[in-house]
Amino acid sequence: MxxxxxxxxxxxxxxxxxxxxxxxxxxxxxxxxxxxxxxxxxxxxxxxxxxxxxxxxxxxxxxxxxxxxxxxxxxxxxxxxxxxxxxxxxxxxxxxxxxxxxxxxxxxxxxxxxxxxxxxxxxxxxxxxxxxxxxxxxxxxxxxxxxxxxxxxxxxxxxxxxxxxxxxxxxxxxxxxxxxxxxxxxxxxxxxxxxxxxxxxxxxxxxxxxxxxxxxxxxxxxxxAPRSSFVAAFIGDTNFFEGTVTKLVDENYCRVSVEDFGEIVCFNDKHIKAGAKVYLSVRPEKMHLTHEKPADLHGGKVNVYECTVDQKIYQGAYTRFWVWRGASKDDCWELSVMQVHNRYLLDQQEIGWDEKVWLSWHADDGFMLESYAEQDEAMLPHPTEEASDAGAAPAPAPAPAGAADAEAAK
Amino acid sequence: MTDAAGRPRMGLWRRIRHHGGELALTAPSFLWMTFFFVVPTAIVFMLTFRPTAVDGGIGTGWTLETWKTISNPNYPSIVWRTIWLSVVATALSIGIALPCAFAMARTSAKWRSVLVGLVILPFWTSFLIRVFAWKNLLHPQAALARALHTDLGAAGFLALQDVMLFALLFGAGCLSVFLLNSWRMSSTARGKAACAALLAATVAGALWCAKLWIAFASARIGAGVCSIVPPGAPLLYNSLAILVVMVYTYLPFAILPLYAAAEKFDFALLEAALDLGARPVRAFVNVFVPGVKAGIYSAVLMVLIPALGSYVIPDMVGGPDAEMIGSKIYQRAIPDRNLPHASALSALLMLGVLVPPGIAWLVFRRRHIGATETDVVRSLGSSSNMGNSGGRRRREGGAS
Structure with a gap:
């Protein structure tokens, strides 16, 4: 069969x-x-x-x-x-x-x-x-x-x-x-x-x-659960992190140190040992942007970082942000975040350009890749390109659906 | 000043201005065709009703004398020879041209232009010189004829004729299979009838070939050598020489329209046919050949019409008992100085030449009307099933 x-x-x-x-x-x-x-x-x-x-x-x-x-x-x-x-x-x-x-x-x-x-x-x-x-x-x-x-x-x-x-x-x-x-x-x-x-x-x-x-x-x-950076980047959009496992939190979670970014708590289903180099993929819709630092960190299972908004594009079902974190805008981590509009009208306090915001995601939403190739980054939408043709082309189809599912699951 | 649709009606002056560009563009060719085709044709037809003058010119007054004398006892055989030579030359040309066109369309773009160049290369040499070259090739004193006079050559010549007869039989067999198959695959009564008619003609031809072959075989067993062309017979100045040279001359005119059609043919259709379980030969005859149908029609016209009217080829390689109507027209017009008689023969030929395109036109027109009629009838017939589910129509609309 x-x-x-x-x-x-x-x-x-x-x-x-x-x-x-x-x-x-x-x-x-x-x-x-x-x-x-x-x-x-x-x-x-x-x-x-x-x-x-x-x-x-x-x-x-x-x-x-x-x-x-x-x-x-x-x-x-x-x-x-x-x-x-x-x-x-x-x-x-x-x-x-x-x-x-x-x-x-x-x-x-x-x-x-x-x-x-x-x-x-x-x-x-x-x-x-x-x-x-x-x-x-x-x-x-x-x-x-x-x-x-x-x-x-x-x-x-x-x-x-x-x-x-x-x-x-x-x-x-x-x-x-x-x-x-x-x-x-x-x-x-x-x-x-x-x-x-x-x-x-x-x-x-x-x-x-x-x-x-x-x-x-x-x-x-x-x-x-994409296995390689190619799958992660070809299907939908994502953010890649390169880091080293510094410490195993417990059986299932570990801490990954990412240069110029900070420590990321990550689900460790592959039982990687401390000291190993790893690549993470985090989908944009799994990340959240808030004005205030989130209060409930689920016992340290939520990653929280302060970032600055670089660009923002309203796309109906969601708003797409590019935020950066690092020493300066020219030497930083640029991340793609998708904010689904739940209770949009109630949330009057909109996030604007160049604002300082809190970026957070749950450790379970980061995924360790088995293989990584740098050229796969080229498949990800770049903020300036996206900004130029945002009016013409709607966003890739499955991403908002996936985002909605992810929201619903929580 | 409005028509039924409510548009303002156009005055004559405005209409001329509106179509002025078209008129100006078509006027030269219109005038050309009028003065150099329509008027001369009318003159040719008119001359057939004029008497002959004693000095070889055209007399005055009107007469039906020419049409009464046209029933020369030699003419039916000449007309028959003209028709069968032209039809066989056309069939052979298309039979050779179809695989050529297929192969040309399938090669890479670079090779294609080379091959097209090779096909039209003979045109760089004068037509007369090429026919003259054939005269040399087939001449009794030429290498080919001398080789055929040796024992080995004679045996080879016989064998070649046997092979050609076999090939004809085999071709007729293939054609019958194809026609049988087309008959099975077509769902319209008209298509089935056309296939059946062509099939009958093919079977008749095949039987004739088989009869010929059996006759030769029995003659050989009884009284030695016998074949279509006996080994000692001259290669030149007979109908077969005309046939060979006609196929040689008109082959490019068959290849070029077929190639043009084959180049536009979507070869994914052949893959689709293979995918649906057709063997390669079946895919070729059932998908490629109908796919280049328009090319075949134009190839038939391009070869058959000049072949029917050919005069130089029978004049140069045909003998006194292998004349075609073209050579007769020449004889009547120049040596005999009987212009009304030559005009009558030309008029007959012209009518004959008009028949194939007339049939083609009728076929094209009939098919078009036939399709719409069928559509109407079928849709009326099936409208009752359509009515059963109300939602379907809406979905159909959404899909298209």
């Missing part, structure tokens, strides 16, 4: 570039599994290898116990929903959906019945005699899904299926995809660069970077 679809040491090179580097993971039967990563991380190559369009240079792919590594695409019970739909323009929607069944030489009645069932599933009955040029992008997407699903594949591959749609339609199609997955119960392998899409649809996500899988986990685990 656990090894319905298995990638085992799969490697693919294009010339000098290694697109997929020794990737190993299992997908369960019926799972909605996502491959998430920036463009060029190898996720699409991985998908194309499962579809049979590329042959891995090393490693094996097993599907339901069978080695499919060298099987040609037309022999695999795997069907793909392509990014640009790839509907046959010379055929009607009905003929598009029936294409694979006719190739299998199914009886006429069966084809009729199965195509009709698919049209019902994608809610496009009565439009089956249109040509693909006569329908909208979202409808094309649904027909592409029906055309692949009608063959009852063992795995349905979706290659950035929503990338070509506009925002509203994308949200609608997310719900639609979720519904279809629930109804048909087929394993979905979903490739996307959109963290929001992956988070809201998937049972599990494999985050990929430079041809390697960084972490495979449930969406909440990826967000709350």
């Amino acid at each position: 656990d090894d319905f679809l298995v990638f085992k040491g799969v490697t693919k090179r294009f010339g000098a570039m290694t697109a997929v580097d020794d990737v190993t993971f299992n997908v369960k039967r019926g799972e909605f599994f996502s491959l998430l990563g920036p463009s060029g991380c190898g996720k699409t190559t991985l998908l194309r290898m499962l579809a049979g369009f590329e042959r891995p240079d090393a490693g094996r792919i097993f599907l339901d116990g069978k080695d499919v590594t060298a099987m040609p695409p037309d022999k695999r019970r795997v069907n793909t929903v392509f990014q640009n739909y790839a509907l046959f323009p010379h055929l009607t929607l009905w003929d598009n959906i029936a294409f694979g069944l006719r190739l299998q030489r199914r009886p006429k009645d069966e084809i009729e019945e199965r195509v009709r069932r698919m049209l019902r599933l994608i809610q496009m009955e009565g439009q089956e005699w249109k040509k693909p040029t006569q329908i909208s992008g979202g409808q094309k997407q649904r027909v592409a899904i029906a055309r692949a699903l009608v063959l009852e594949p063992q795995v349905l591959l979706l290659d950035e299926p929503l990338a070509a749609l506009d925002l509203k339609l994308r949200q609608h199609m997310q719900i639609e995809l979720d519904r279809i997955h629930d109804q048909v119960g087929i394993t979905f392998l979903y490739v996307t660069h959109d963290q929001g899409e992956a988070m809201s649809l998937s049972d599990r996500i494999a985050v990929m970077n430079r041809g390697k899988v960084e972490q495979i986990d449930k969406p909440a685990a990826l967000y709350e």
Whole structure:
């Protein structure tokens, strides 16, 4: 059950570039599994290898116990929903959906019945005699899904299926995809660069970077317990701290000394010994800004520091702050903080620019990373950049939701 | 002064001013086409009703004499030869051009321009010189003909003809499979009928080839050598020489429109077909070929029309018993000085040339009307299922 679809040491090179580097993971039967990563991380190559369009240079792919590594695409019970739909323009929607069944030489009645069932599933009955040029992008997407699903594949591959749609339609199609997955119960392998899409649809996500899988986990685990700085920075926004463990407070907590910042109390689930160098990630929405120093420090489990506001951007559901702490503004720790507007009207005393404020977060909200790479910092929104395009672009989707959840949990 | 939609109606002067730019831009080509196409064509048709003057010019008065004498007993065979040579040349050109266009569209951009350059390279040499070169290649004293006169060459020539016959049979088989398949994959009655008609033609052609082959085989067993072209026969001055040179000449005209269509073809569609369980050959014939359909139509027109009217090729490599209608028109016009008769033949040819685009136009128009009719009928037929769930329509609207 656990090894319905298995990638085992799969490697693919294009010339000098290694697109997929020794990737190993299992997908369960019926799972909605996502491959998430920036463009060029190898996720699409991985998908194309499962579809049979590329042959891995090393490693094996097993599907339901069978080695499919060298099987040609037309022999695999795997069907793909392509990014640009790839509907046959010379055929009607009905003929598009029936294409694979006719190739299998199914009886006429069966084809009729199965195509009709698919049209019902994608809610496009009565439009089956249109040509693909006569329908909208979202409808094309649904027909592409029906055309692949009608063959009852063992795995349905979706290659950035929503990338070509506009925002509203994308949200609608997310719900639609979720519904279809629930109804048909087929394993979905979903490739996307959109963290929001992956988070809201998937049972599990494999985050990929430079041809390697960084972490495979449930969406909440990826967000709350990222293993590497790449995962922490790619999914949502975060603050990184580099420090040394000075003292173990008790079995579960330790104190980390961060140069020019102070001591941070942190949850020590990895049982790091004193003296070790560690990297922390703290999500902006877990941090709080207050005028007064918080009174209740939960027995020393809350970190409190005095900071200065650098920038502030109001974004409706929340306000985004950049605060700094250190010797001067040019040589300091710059932190991103997200303040959700609970009881906004009652809280008349607004925090302004260049004000001295108290920054606090609970020790449980800091998370120790297993690996850290400095270039991942580049993915985090920078205050000046954010300030310049704040008017145009709304904030990343999952962060406010995560923030709201975090607030609700307390 | 408003029309039905409430817009102020345009006066004549305003309308001219409104479309003035368009008129000015199209006027030169309009005048050109009028004076150098429409008027000469009308003159050609008119001349067919004029008598011949004794000195070889055009007489005065009107007569139907030319149309009465046009039923020369030699003409039907010439017309038939013109048609079958042109149709076979067109089919061969497109058969060769389709894989070429596919390969050209799939190579890298750098190679593509090189290949397109190679396709149009022959145009840098005069057409006459190229046909003359073929005359040299096929000449009885040329290396090829002399090689064929040796025992080995004769055997090879026979074998080559066998291979070509086999290839024709094989091609007909492939085409039948494709047509059968298209018949199965198409859900409209019109599409099925078209496939069935083409299938019947293909099977007839295949049977003819098979009959020919069996006849040769039995003749060989009985009385030695027999084939389409006997090994000792001249390569030049016959219909096959015309066919070879026509395919050679018109191939670029088939490759270029097909390449233009193939370049626009979305090759992800081929992957989609493979993904849905089609083998590569099936994907090629069921997805690529329909995908470049427009290119095939224009390639047919680009090859068939000049082939029907070709005069230089039959004149240079065709013999006295391999004439085409183009050469007859020349004979009537220049050596015989019978201009009305030449005009009548030209008029016949012109009508014949107008038939293929006419059919193409009818097909395009019919298909368009057919689609909308089907849509209306189908949507009427299924409106009852649509009515069952009220919420669906609203959701549809939200999705699009």
